[in-house]
Amino acid sequence: MTNPADIVAEFKGVTKSFKFGDDQIFALNNISYTLHKSEFAVLAGPSGSGKSTFLNVLGCLDKPSEGELFIEGENITYEPLERLYDLRLHKMGFIFQSFNLVPVLSAWENVELPLLFKYENKTIINKKVEKALVDVGLEDRMHHKPGQLSGGQRQRVAIARALADTPSLLLADEPTANLDQSTSLSIINLLQKLNQEYGVTTLVASHDPDIIERANKVNYIRDGVIA
Ligand SMILES: Nc1ncnc2c1ncn2[C@@H]1O[C@H](COP(=O)(O)OP(=O)(O)OP(=O)(O)O)[C@@H](O)[C@H]1O
Ligand SMILES: [Mg+2]
Secondary structure, eight states: OOOGGGEEEEEEEEEEEEEETTEEEEEEEEEEEEEETTOEEEEEOOTTSSHHHHHHHHTTSSOOSEEEEEETTEEOTTOOHHHHHHHHHHHEEEEOTTOOOOTTSOHHHHHHHHHHTTOOOHHHHHHHHHHHHHHTTOTTOTTOOGGGSOHHHHHHHHHHHHHTTOOSEEEEESTTTTSOHHHHHHHHHHHHHHHHHHOOEEEEEOOOHHHHTTOSEEEEEETTEEO
16 A cells, blocks of 8 residues: 555546537546656657646646646645645746747746745855756856757756756656757756655656656556556
């Protein structure tokens, strides 16, 4: 039996449907799923199977259409937006498939932004930003803006932003999809190190065999259903 205190996130019968014209698309269809503390879990599945939707709902960015979401044992399905914002800011790190960087800000400023909402001490913030950018190998691109960076470099800025404050839960949507193999491996090593050394619970949507190989748990999703 799992100790309930070891459960970080849980879906109970979660369905997420989108209306599209006269159609209704079930991106997630009655999913039950448990993510345990310090797990390195992978969600794999073909394009359009529901992986990004799964991460968005688990990360409280989107509400389930039906079913319930628990974070650390608390049913947060009906919590107001401000509470969900707070939960994300303090507990979660996100690496989005589309990076979601602020185009007018430099790499440094993008990584710094969420920290400005959490810390007042500028020395602490600077240390965290610098370490994160060095960790992802961007020490020579700190003051470039996203438009002046390659796809892989943008991805690494997004990763640095997610990891700068060592979240308790990291959600990563295809974090190595736009990277060459050697950068991919260094990012995977970094994710694994954070998971093993700091116990960061990690859920990655990916079909990258190098990521799947490191996972403690792999689930396959197809047409919104977990196999
Ligand atoms: N806002 C939306 N409105 C309508 N349909 C949507 C919306 N978001 C997602 N979908 C649909 O839900 C399904 C799942 O999409 P999702 O982005 O979760 O897939 P995915 O597994 O992440 O795919 P990929 O590997 O290509 O990133 C798709 O059929 C998609 O078209
Ligand atoms: Mg996706």
